[in-house]
Amino acid sequence: MKKQIIESATKHFSGYGFHKTTMDEIARDIHKAKGVLYYYFRSKEELFNEVLKQELDKLKAPPNLNYSWIIIWRLPHTMHW
16 A cells, blocks of 8 residues: 555656645545555655655666667677578
């Protein structure tokens, strides 16, 4: 549930900003009562801080690079018949 709240909050904060986003809108988006949000987060500010923390963690994480295309591209060049 907490993950669902954070995902919805991320969408709303990024789309409408902090001041225009309400806890009511986030609750409505996840089809839950507003009290559910306050069970996990004491305030909109606390929820916003969690959203920021998770977004910053994504930026700090090493990229998930897929180098398989290099192997496929190099394969014909390395094959000697």
